[in-house]
Amino acid sequence: MAAINRDDVAHLARLAHIEMSPDELDRMAGELAVIVDAVKSVSEAAGDDVPATSHPIPLTNIFREDVVGHTFTAEEALSGAPDAHENRFKVPAILDED
Amino acid sequence: MTEFNTTGTSASELIRNSAAQLAEKLAAREVSAVEVTQAHLDRIAAVDGGDRGVHAFLHVNTEEALAVAAEVDTIRAAGGAAAEELHALAGVPIAVKDLIVTIGQPTTAGSKILEGWRSPYDATVVKKLRAAKMPILGKTNLDEFAMGSSTEHSAFGPTRNPWDLDRIPGGSGGGSAAAVAAFEAPLALGTDTGGSIRQPGAVTGTVGVKPTYGGVSRYGAIAMASSLDQIGPVSRTVLDSALLHQVIGGHDPFDSTSLPDPLADLVAAARIGNIEGMKIGIIKELHGEGYQAGVENRFNESLELLKQAGAEIVEVSCPNFKYALGAYYLIMPSEASSNLAKFDGVRYGLRVLPEDAPMTIERVMGATRAAGFGDEVKRRIILGTYALSAGYYDAYYGSAQKVRTLIQRDFEAAFAKADVLVSPTAPTTAFKLGEKLDDPLAMYLNDVATIPANMAGVPGLSLPGGLADEDGLPVGIQLLAPAREDARLYRVGAVLESLLEAKWGGPILASAPSLTELVTSHGGSR
Secondary structure, rough: OOOHHHHHHHHHHHHOOOOHHHHHHHHHHHHHHHHHHHHEEEEEEOOOOOOOOOOOOOOOOOOOOOOOOOOOOHHOOOOOOOOOEEEEOOOOOOOOOO | OOOOOOOOOOOHHHOOOHHHHHHHHOOOOOOHHHHHHHHHHHHHHOOOOOOOOOEEEEEEOOHHHHHHHHHHHHHHHHHHHHHHHHOOOOOOEEEEEOOOOOOOOOOOOOOOOOOOOEOOOOHHHHHHHHOOOOOEEEEHHHHHHHHOOOOOOOOOOOOOOEEEEEEOOOOOOOOHHHHOOOOOOOEEEEEEEOOOOOOHHHHOOOOEEEEEOOOOOOOOOOOOOOOOOOEEEEEEOHHHHHHHHHHHHHOOOOOOOOOOOOOOOHHHHOOOOOOOEEEEEEEEEHHOOOOHHHHHHHHHHHHHHHOOOOOOOEEEHHHHHHHHOOOOOHEEEEEHHHHHHHHHOOOOEEEOOOOOOOOOOHHHHHHHHHHHOOOOHHHHHHHHHHHOOOOOHHHHHHHHHHHHHHHHHHHHHHHHHOOOEEEOOOOOOOOOOOOOOOOOOHHHHHHHHOOHHHOOOOEEEEEEEEEOOOOOOOEEEEOOOOOOOOHHHHHHHHHHHHHHHHHHHHHHHHHHOOHHHHHHHHHHOO
């Protein structure tokens, strides 16, 4: 399995929306390389015949009664928002102006 | 019945009572709920603050806690049906890990990104505490988003171990464990994703239980890894954990992973007092090499006591446990990277604007998450994003899920031979603050014995097994049972606890430092 390098970390940080300084990228790449190396034996542990487990105790078809319960008012839902406008979350521009 | 030095009714004596003892005294009206609650608030004021304080609490909920206590006293004084209907733990105060949301108090998850945020809803477990009229003393410290084994990853500073203030209280739930160990609260709630209830219990000399996955609702616990997370009780005695488990357990339609089964009588299990003929399995892979000598000694001593009590000790092998830690550190970050995507500066918490143009939402998210998350959270998000990314998914996340199947099969084979499994909870006693902070991998190894239970969804209990010879610090003994058989943990745990107390001449915590020097230097400074 390929080792993780600084370019990988920079790419992953962009995917995860976390800005990182050059120093941070250097440090994180070093630390993650050690961790990835320590966990790589996992890929050799199980053969193709072993099914995956996503959930420790499988439950299926979990429904509740179709009755109207409590829902947040707009005021409650917006109570922790950094910015709001006319009962909506307010965010900066989605697209760059250029 | 466990007693801590003395069980009188003065404030300093009151806090040394177990929850069960407090419940009895409250019911008999020997003390009032306000007196009990105030005694704990006073203890918090005396030992929690200041530079050398325990720092178990991020928020103290004085007014509301006293109001709930006063309500209980009023109901009790009036008598009649309302008094009779009071829950057995009504008026017994409790601390809540700050990963669990509460109306009326801040919930930070130990992170700058949620500093000052107040939840508009209560977690199901908090609703149950309110229904039982248990005063909530406040919110306890934790590693940021429950990621860590020492509380050093809290954005608000570490919690100190009441046994030695220069040592870690374990993590992530070090605040809940330390609060209970320092007699700041008789009970607390924790959450356990890879050992965050049990490992802090081990290093602080307290009891902590991770219930069967789905046995306690996760609704309102800020998710780290949803297929592993579980809320559970923290206390000083096994019976107290059973009492609290009984309050918080049971089906919840608000959690689609909540088990529909009715809750077993765990308190009755803790009171059986007999383990004759039970088969108890030693897991070959979870002791010996890599475990501190004092931990190993106390573990062997517990096996001896279990044998004397009439249990049959058998050895079991779980060969795939050696992959558990690696698989955990792929599954947990993968789920965490997805769960923590919601902290993006839009709906709640911090928003940080980038220093230069363009001021797009994407750049605001990047700047917010850069400023709001600490190093360990960033490491795990990056690791999880890596394990889930195209080209690596099969090798990492896919393989780890297969290992999960192998671990479940190991448990199935082990439980075919034994009713309950036993191991040390953690490989070492409490280490020094700072000792492992720069070595993430060394920190992760603390969870080696606790992770398998989360991977398989089975319940686990840690109880104090005595003090290590070499450093005089508490050692934890872990019991594991098959899924849905939490009652077995309480049955065996309570018996082992009473045998250990007889051997050590009382509860382990009775020999913890009194922390009175803090009272002198920081009394009421909070």
